[in-house]
Amino acid sequence: MDSVKHLRFDVAVVGAGPAGIAAALAAADSGRSVGLIDDNPAAGGQIWRGAHDSTRPSASSTWFDRLNKSAVQIVRGARVFHATQGELAAESDDSVIQTSYGKLILATGARELFLPFPGWTLPNVMGAGGLQALVKSGLDISGKRIVIAGTGPLLLAVAAYARKSGAKVIGICEQTTRSRMARFGLQMMLVPGKAAEALRFAYDLRGIPHWTACWPVAAFGNRRLESVRISRHGQISEIECDYLACGFHLIPNIELPRMCGCRLRENFVQVGEYQQSSVPGIFCAGEPTGIGGLELALVEGEIAGYAATNWEDRAKHLFAKRARYQKVVRILQDAFPLRPELKNLARPDTLVCRCEDVPHERLSQYSSWRAAKLYARCGMGPCQGRVCAPAAEFLFGWQIDSIRPPLFPVRCSSLAAIASHSAPRN
Numbered sequence: 001m002d003s004v005k006h007l008r009f010d011v012a013v014v015g016a017g018p019a020g021i022a023a024a025l026a027a028a029d030s031g032r033s034v035g036l037i038d039d040n041p042a043a044g045g046q047i048w049r050g051a052h053d054s055t056r057p058s059a060s061s062t063w064f065d066r067l068n069k070s071a072v073q074i075v076r077g078a079r080v081f082h083a084t085q086g087e088l089a090a091e092s093d094d095s096v097i098q099t100s101y102g103k104l105i106l107a108t109g110a111r112e113l114f115l116p117f118p119g120w121t122l123p124n125v126m127g128a129g130g131l132q133a134l135v136k137s138g139l140d141i142s143g144k145r146i147v148i149a150g151t152g153p154l155l156l157a158v159a160a161y162a163r164k165s166g167a168k169v170i171g172i173c174e175q176t177t178r179s180r181m182a183r184f185g186l187q188m189m190l191v192p193g194k195a196a197e198a199l200r201f202a203y204d205l206r207g208i209p210h211w212t213a214c215w216p217v218a219a220f221g222n223r224r225l226e227s228v229r230i231s232r233h234g235q236i237s238e239i240e241c242d243y244l245a246c247g248f249h250l251i252p253n254i255e256l257p258r259m260c261g262c263r264l265r266e267n268f269v270q271v272g273e274y275q276q277s278s279v280p281g282i283f284c285a286g287e288p289t290g291i292g293g294l295e296l297a298l299v300e301g302e303i304a305g306y307a308a309t310n311w312e313d314r315a316k317h318l319f320a321k322r323a324r325y326q327k328v329v330r331i332l333q334d335a336f337p338l339r340p341e342l343k344n345l346a347r348p349d350t351l352v353c354r355c356e357d358v359p360h361e362r363l364s365q366y367s368s369w370r371a372a373k374l375y376a377r378c379g380m381g382p383c384q385g386r387v388c389a390p391a392a393e394f395l396f397g398w399q400i401d402s403i404r405p406p407l408f409p410v411r412c413s414s415l416a417a418i419a420s421h422s423a424p425r426n
């Protein structure tokens, strides 16, 4: 059986992305004990992943320096898979970590939305952020031909990163309309700091075609991807490429907040002005409260950290700053709504649940997510519905309402360990 470690913090923070780092540092200012738990080998979350190499963006270095000098205890490589009142269970490579806390801050971030189309399971078709993460972890893409597709500003960040890493970015296929994209650009110019970012992107992406009203309809290849067929303003064409990096914007990681009983609104965690959730003592910051980007994640994290340690005055000082960046949530929602045509990309034999090999035609026999899980095993594989559930929600309009422990597949010995440690002792 795995060894069981017990930790106790005044404030436990789950997620060491920008929101979690900011929350942990703000909470640690009070002198209380703070634990920062993340499933990655290093802190940084999605945007600052691999930030210990020379490509580390300067914006992150101040935060990492502060974190390294702080008393925050970082619990790396530990995935929280279960939550009971006042206690979290996480699994690492060699142990189970049971953490009890006084206050809890959930900063679990977001992931990409994937939509199925013929060929989307071919090797070298991957998420846009997924490709970026692989490159940050050492994948060599120099000289490779890459098509970037889907929707949202992440496509631009990934294109810029891929080009910097030596890839030949053939084009960016953005499903939204040209007018929405133009409005997005203008509105973002008015958000502090974003004009400079936009100009940087314009420079970094010069010469790369950016097609609007454009999306992938099929990917082809024998053993791996060889070409992608795209629809652009209704015209079909085919592009030869080595990688297709494709993501349809971001969806919040709300599974843990839901397991903790936090109330949701429109699939995001509902929070009050101090980032407090509907559950007393539990706060939430960053992408699970609304997809709003780095700056909003940081300021929400700080507010949650101060509020969790009863420093409401300090938190209050940050309300105006948060309001400036909250605009981004609405701007993104207006700019990148998914067009209905994307519901028709999957053919009857296209897999929707790639863990359990469940094709679209099988799912179309059911009327709810629950039935699809029960009868077709959709969402019952290793990703536990993280990929197929949001896709099914979009394709079939189902409500994804069930959440059960463990949140991730874990070793049987981890389940046995928490069961024996939480069993009543006589």
Ligand SMILES: Cc1cc2nc3c(=O)[nH]c(=O)nc-3n(C[C@H](O)[C@H](O)[C@H](O)COP(=O)(O)OP(=O)(O)OC[C@H]3O[C@@H](n4cnc5c(N)ncnc54)[C@H](O)[C@@H]3O)c2cc1C
Binding pocket: 014, 015, 016, 017, 018, 019, 020, 037, 038, 039, 040, 044, 045, 046, 047, 048, 078, 079, 080, 081, 107, 108, 109, 110, 111, 112, 128, 129, 130, 132, 133, 154, 157, 158, 250, 253, 256, 285, 286, 287, 288, 292, 293, 294, 297, 407
């Ligand atoms: C794949 C991807 C790539 C991105 N790339 C960029 C980019 O290049 N540029 C850009 O401007 N924005 C990017 N973003 C958006 C960016 O992540 C956000 O704008 C913002 O930084 C989010 O910060 P956060 O702290 O809320 O979340 P995140 O940075 O996502 O951090 C959340 C952390 O919580 C961890 N976590 C979640 N659940 C658990 C659990 N149960 N147990 C343990 N740990 C857990 C995650 O692994 C992650 O490390 C990207 C987003 C994604 C999904």
